[in-house]
Amino acid sequence: MYDFNTIFSRRNVGAAKWDSITQEMGVAGEDIIPLSVADMEFKVAPEIVTAIKKVADFAAYGYTIPTESYYEAVIGWMERRHNWKIKKEWISLSTGVVPAFNTAIRAFTHPGDKVIIQQPVYYPFGKAITNNGCQVVNNALIYKGGNYTIDFDDLEEKVKDPLVKILLFCNPHNPVGRVWTEEELNRVGEICLKAGVLVISDEIHFDFVFKPYKHKVFATLSQEFQDNSLILTAPSKTFNLAGLQCSNVIIPNSKLKAQFDNANERTGFFSLNHFAYAACEAAYNEGELWLDELLEYLEGNLNYLKSFMAKELPQVKVIETEGTYLVWLDCKALGLTNSELEKLMKEKARIFLDEGYIFGASGAGFERVNIACPRAMLEKALNNMKNAIKSII
Structure with a gap:
């Protein structure tokens, strides 16, 4: 029913993934394919476009607050897709998951405190910690x-430090693609609970899980974990809405929610983008079929990539992708330095990827590939990679 095969141009419209190439390489980058920044090369579900047009046609874009129907849409999505019955009063708003965990760090730490992350991990985690005057602890x-x-x-040892206040957790994990099991989540939760360490769980990719894996929202495992966590969610990854800046931070513990909301207010936050409310509501109420078809398409892309690499580039190891639409490739067997690997991909393969080293030192020698694109684009990029790598081995 929905079209995920058509390639359309996102150049020269301010798309970060595409126009940053021009800024870095000029006209010499016109043929480069970016499979980097985690947004999708698919047009948004038409149901969402219709909802946004309706808001645009109303022609009044004043201050906006969430309606009851907005909250109902978020609550319904969490129950249908994640088996989590949440309440309206648990929901705080943010312009994105990255602003949300920055706000949370300010809300629950003091300068000099420590925050644990688990590298290789989404690189804004580390920046959020240091930019807010705290210290990074790498588990x-x-x-x-x-x-x-x-x-x-190692986690049990590191939470013993009284300066450690938060575990900034990622599930599904970006970039390694793990969907943590209930057993793993329970152990993380017990360790943090015992030490009095708050869990901030970034679950923005939780709608992208491949069979047979299952995602479990951290807060659903026990009442104690629910009371000791913030769950960061957004429709942005799921429905390709990042530019509309909408995130729902779910905080069942009223005391923690009050602290978060107070820190949010101190940043001057008042409301979401006027169009974000309509987009999120339409996505969660009318976008389910689109998402189901997208998941099938992405699974096809993933299987294509795995088969291609096994046949054409066995030197590059594909790490099992359980969740997210991001694939983590181990390229260490090529024997290249970080700069040599990056140069090979950009200058010879003519593809922009997210280089592994930006996710932490343990990401050196890896590449992160975004497979949320039409199959033909992925095929072209992988063939470019094959030709580039075969030219040096």
Whole structure:
């Protein structure tokens, strides 16, 4: 029913993924394919476009607050898609997940406090910590046999530091693609609960999980975990709405919510983008079929990539992608430095990826590939990669 195959141009309209190429490389970058920034090369579900047009046609764009129908849409989505019955009074608004975890760090720490992250991880995590006067503590993921696991022994040691106030957690994990199991989540939760460490769980990719894996919202595991966590969500990844700036931060603990809201207010936050409310409501009420078809298409892209790499580039190891539309590639067997690998991809393969080293030192030698694009674009990019790598081995 929906079209995910048509390629359309996003150049010269301010799209970060595309126009940053021109800024970096000028006209020499016209043929480069970006599979980097985590937005999608698909047009938004037409139901959402219709809702936005309706708001635009009303021709009054004044101050806007969430309606009851907005809250009902968010509540309904969480119950239908994630088996989580939330309440209106648990929902705080933010312009995005990144602003939300920045606000949360300010709300629940003092300068000099420490925040744990698990690298390689989404690079704005580290920036949010240092930009708000705190110290990064890395509970590095264990990479063994092509799989990533949590180093629980190390986590137990690090939460003993009285300056550690927060675990900034990522599930599904960006960039390694893990969807943490209930057993893993329970162990994380117990360790943090015992030490009095707050869990801020970035679950923005929670609508992208491949079979047979299952996502479990951290707060649903126990009442104690619910009371010791903030769950960061957004329709932006799911429905390609990042530019509309809409995030729903779900905080069941009223005391924690009051602290977050107070910190949000101190930034001058008042409301979402006028169009964001309509887009989120339409996405959650009318976008489910579009999403289901998208998930099938993405699974096809993932299977294509895995088959291609196994046949054409066995030197590059594909890390099992359980969730997100981002694939983590281990390129260390190529024996290249970070700069050499980046140069190979940009100058020879003519593709922009997110370089592994930006996710932390343990990401060196990796590349992150965004597969949320028409199949033909992915095929072209992978063939470019194959030709570039074969030219040096």
